[in-house]
Amino acid sequence: MILEIKTFPSEILREKSEPVTEFNEELHKLLDNMFETMYEAKGIGLAAPQVGVLKRLFVLDDLSGPNNKNPMEIINPEFLVKEGEILEEEGCLSIPGEYAYVKRFMNVKVKYQDRYGNEKVVEASDRLARILQHESDHLEGTLFIDRLTSTKRDTIKKHIKKRMHQGDYQVNE
Numbered sequence: 001m002i003l004e005i006k007t008f009p010s011e012i013l014r015e016k017s018e019p020v021t022e023f024n025e026e027l028h029k030l031l032d033n034m035f036e037t038m039y040e041a042k043g044i045g046l047a048a049p050q051v052g053v054l055k056r057l058f059v060l061d062d063l064s065g066p067n068n069k070n071p072m073e074i075i076n077p078e079f080l081v082k083e084g085e086i087l088e089e090e091g092c093l094s095i096p097g098e099y100a101y102v103k104r105f106m107n108v109k110v111k112y113q114d115r116y117g118n119e120k121v122v123e124a125s126d127r128l129a130r131i132l133q134h135e136s137d138h139l140e141g142t143l144f145i146d147r148l149t150s151t152k153r154d155t156i157k158k159h160i161k162k163r164m165h166q167g168d169y170q171v172n173e
């Protein structure tokens, strides 16, 4: 099932998400629907708050691997290592059509749980590390525009306003 993706400036995107404690059918359904929604939107990551669910989980696919497919589901993430620095362009399904260069850690190590509650660890760099950081930010109510200078953030906000007037930006509360 395709879920509605909440868009900036929806208030729910600003909330802090709660840890997942039950690894049940309802959780599996949510994860499956989030994958379907992310692929349909041609995104590479989607966090639960973006579909209006304040739980600490996200799905991603950095399109790496032999078949250009690398689906991962990350529940209750915790960063064990964050090091280095890299500046790259970033976007977000909740701020469609807007992009900016964001500084992130180059290498990360993240502890998380899978849909059955098993503990796992992933080490990542570059693009995958960036996705893990971007999606984890969503669980704290943080958006990539919050990581820009106020000047750049204002430019994006003004651009969104202009697009709203032109009917070219849809706000999903």
Ligand code: CO
Binding pocket: 091, 092, 093, 094, 134, 135, 138
């Ligand atoms: Co995002």
